[in-house]
Amino acid sequence: MIKKYLQIHPIDNVLVALQDLAEGEEIHFEGRHFVLPTKVSAKHKFTIEPLGEGAEIYMYGVLVGKTNRSLLRGEVITTENIHHAANDFQLGRRKLDWHKPDVSHFVDRTFLGYHRSNGTVGTANYWLVIPLVFCENRNVLVMKEAFEQKLGFKKPKSYEPEVDQLIALYQAGASVEQILAADLHMDHVRRPEHKLFAHIDGIKFLNHDMGCGGTRMDAEALCGLLAGYIVHPNVAGATVLSLGCQHAQASILKKELFKRDPNFDKPLYIFEQQKVGSEKVLLQEALKHTFAGLVQANMQEREPATLDKLCIGLECGGSDGFSGISANPALGYVSDMVVTMGGSVILSEFPELCGVEQELSDRCVDEQTALHFMELMRTYNAKAEQDGSGFYANPSPGNIRDGLITDAIKSAGAAKKGGTSPVQSVVDYPGLANKPGLNLLCTPGNDVESTTAEVAAGANMVLFTTGLGTPTGNPIVPVIKLSTNTKTYEKMPDIIDINCGTIIEGTETIEQVAERILAYVIDVASGKQTPKAVKLGQDDFIPWRRGVSL
Secondary structure, eight states: OOOSEEOSSTTOSEEEESSOBOTTOEEEETTEEEEOSSOBOTTOEEESSOBOTTOEEEETTEEEEEESSOBOTTOBOOTTTEEEOOOOOOOOOOOOOOOOOOOTTTTTOEEEEEEOTTSOEESSOEEEEEESSGGGHHHHHHHHHHHHHHHTOOOOOTTHHHHHHHHHHHHTTOOHHHHHHOOOOOSOOOOOOOOSOTTOOEEEEOOOSOSSSSOHHHHHHHHHHHHHHHHSTTEEEEEEEEOSSSSSOHHHHHHHHHHHOTTOOSOEEEEEHHHHOSHHHHHHHHHHHHHHHHHHHTTOOOEEEEGGGOEEEEEEOSOOTTTTTTHHHHHHHHHHHHHHTTOEEEEOOGGGGTTOHHHHHHTBSSHHHHHHHHHHHHHHHHHHHHTTOOGGGOOOHHHHHTTOOSHHHHHHHHGGGGOSSOEEEEEOTTSOOOOSEEEEEOOOSOHHHHHHHHHHTTOSEEEEEESSOOOOOOSSSOEEEEESSHHHHHHOTTTOOEEOHHHHHTSSOHHHHHHHHHHHHHHHHTTSSOOHHHHTTOOOOOOOOSSOOO
């Protein structure tokens, strides 16, 4: 029998509706029998007992809100009748015991990756072309136009046939109504030409709006982020375009490179336009050196690597009321499996850890690490409040509509992605966070900014859970999408790779879904499977300005 509702933790005083519940529905839970006073939509929560004004709401075993008024037994919690609340946190005793999962099915598995001289292993092989300042964005795009089609890296222009049909309708005198009613279809899909370099996955041309005009701290952070991408195991080498007079100087970039890899030896070509002179000379030199670099990069081939070389970024976006009970716990089990086998995982999005600070700080391997985490959380939230907001403002309208009423509710579910292993390191943006075990990386809750940062921190694979559906990816790292519910998976099959909704339906356990996820991760890391985000060319790249971004 499929469950209709669920208590996540024994001390929780609300239940989660696993399907739409009608007004008058009889609820039978641990000796309590009552009737719902109103309908409860799937993913939303309702009270187990009557609650007075100011009463505490618990989910996942932690405080997630307080009532604004008295609530009836069975009443749905909303933004009108409760508000965000979370327990304070302090330095506690270490809680490092954890149950390592069974990894017998994976312990002897390997993936085929690109081995770099510093010991890291890439799950792909890319060349980067990046600007140090936004003034060079156009030149980067000119190089993109020159290279992509000729080298066979350009994505198919699959919607040009539809535009051709619309043009034909217009030229034939069709009305606006007829155009809107037209049944568009693809007559064909244009495929890229044969790849010239068989062992290169592509050239990625990054653009951004930073490098000058902001604070010096922003410029230094940008250089750190870009350095993280250049040293990344998925990158064979890079071409960097600089203007010359900007805050983000090439010297800062080089300093950040050697900070991350003291023996950095990848091909790196930096061109400064104000030194070179004309645009033509700049671009011709950049094209020649980039092509020569591609010849070198193509000499590398995939070779077997053990699973401890995986560094998995844990992300969520477009979360819903099922995120914390399906996809995120499944991802948490994957995290524990990877850690058990000696690999690395990165949990970020600090605004979405509000309310679980005590648990995570207690799991830090030592007091110094715990204190660093608590300081980052307090400083970030204080900055947000100073600017007229706070972590409490993190849930989006979509989150709220689908059952994530307070930041603490969202956070308690989001933290499940990190599993149960000890926290080995806490890293501030834009540093490396690829130490074996669980790493906490300070990033905003904005999923694209956070994914961008996780990749710079060393993630060679990103697992991204979504309840509502989020079309995003990364230029150099495969991003695998996992839906929290079957409805979204079936509605958006073009952007989602794996369905975790089977957990809600009771047809699979968290452990079974986790093993399915890890098997897919290994295939993607080996180049045997291509995630939807890579197929669609979802190359989102947004550096974080160290202001408030929730």
